Amino acid sequence: MSIRLLALIPVAVAINLALSAAVDAVNLPLFLDTTGTILATALAGPVVGVTTGVLTSLTNSFRNPTYLPFVVVQVLVALYAWFAARAGLFRNLKVAIPAGLGLGILAAAASTPISYKIFGCSTSGGVTLMTLLGRKLGMSEIGACAFSAFVSDFGDKAVTFGLVATVLHALPKRTAARFPLALRSIGAA
Amino acid sequence: MSGRHPFTLLALAAALPALAWTLPAPWGPAGTFAVALMLCLPARVARTALFTAAPFWLFLFLLHDRVTAVAIALRLSTMIASFVWLVAILPPARLVEALVAAGYSVHFAFLFAATLSAVPALRARAQRIVDAQRCRGLATRGGPLNRLRALRALALPLVLSALHEVDERALALETRGLSAGARRTPLAPPPDSTAERVVRWALIAGCVAGVVGRVLWRV
DSSP states (O other), X not given: OOHHHHHHHHHHHHHHHHTHHHHHHHTOSOOOTTHHHHHXXXXXXXXXXXXXXXXXXXXHHHHOGGGGGGHHHHHHHHHHHHHHHHTTTTSSHHHHHHHHHHHHHHHHHHHHHHHHHHHTTOSSHHHHHHHHHHHHTTOXXXXXXXXXXXXXXXXXXXXXXXXXXXXXXXXXXHHHTTSTTHHHHTTOO | OTTSOHHHHHHHHHHHHHHHHHSOTTHHHHHHHHHHHXXXXXXTOHHHHHHHHHHHHHHHHHHSOHHHHHHHHHXXXXXXXXXXXXXXXXXXXXXXXXXXXXXOOHHHHHHHHHHHHHHHHHHHHXXXXXXXXXXXXXXXXXXXXXXXXXXXXHHHHHHHHHHHHHHHHHHHHHHTTGGGOOOOXXXXXXXXXXXXXXXXXXXXXXXXXXXXXHHHHHO
């Protein structure tokens, strides 16, 4: 791995964890905690993306250990972002946002068994409320858990993909060209 | 306890949650939680562990029957207390020294150390950007579209400025010879003893026995 890609990883992890300040300021029900993972993958490929995802979960677990089991979701996000970058799905918002919705479904499907088996669907107050709502609507335990995961992930991943596409287009061409996958991600190569 | 080798501390912090999930509830997880809490007491983080775990107890009792809620809550509390204890007792720099001394790649050690220092720095910058944009009159309230527009104005400068730093960091690393691939000598490698190695292997064996026992018990 080149030194530039090695230097990108801690920065991408920090992006994953620092964007919560922006989300708190606008008070939207989003996490954006995979932005750095998706961005690192779109710039530099799956090895950098997966490493970013794993390090994000590890670092986050120092603050709150309940994040650690969700490392699998970060890895899946990186692999999906690699596919999206290769297919040029960050070329504009009209393509990026539906691709993000697809990731939302995948992330919800991956996080549901973890949330159900390890946390009993109690990962946060919002998730608990959504699970309770699902149960009130007559869903099974795992069905209600999937419902709450879907509600949390669907919009979040669409906004994240949109944000990454915006960042990739805002990057100066000279900076973008220094990363192996950046121009291909936005359909410029 | 803080004088122990970082790998021993890591092994103990990982073994307790592993045993909590494999030993039968409620007594297995109750025992592991008691051990984790006793470790937290001298490190003065027992209260932090209890406060972090408390919401999960509430959520679980809202969602499940008493027996299931207690079983899951004890397992989660073990995991939380073990990690809170580990973070309190193991400085990251000491772990990096141990990794380098054990022959792990210096890249691996760099990633770990650089991430831990980059996160608080970027969080502080994010807060500065939020304050600066508010000073310029950025409206962060209103409808969802308005808020999304505000989010873009907050997130974009943060992410772009972070990406511009990558080149500077790469240059600094090359100057320090990180690309050369030579093995580094740690300045103060944490001492390791045969007894601690035995303890680590015993913890791993205990976890394996717990998994095997669980499987056989289920059969």
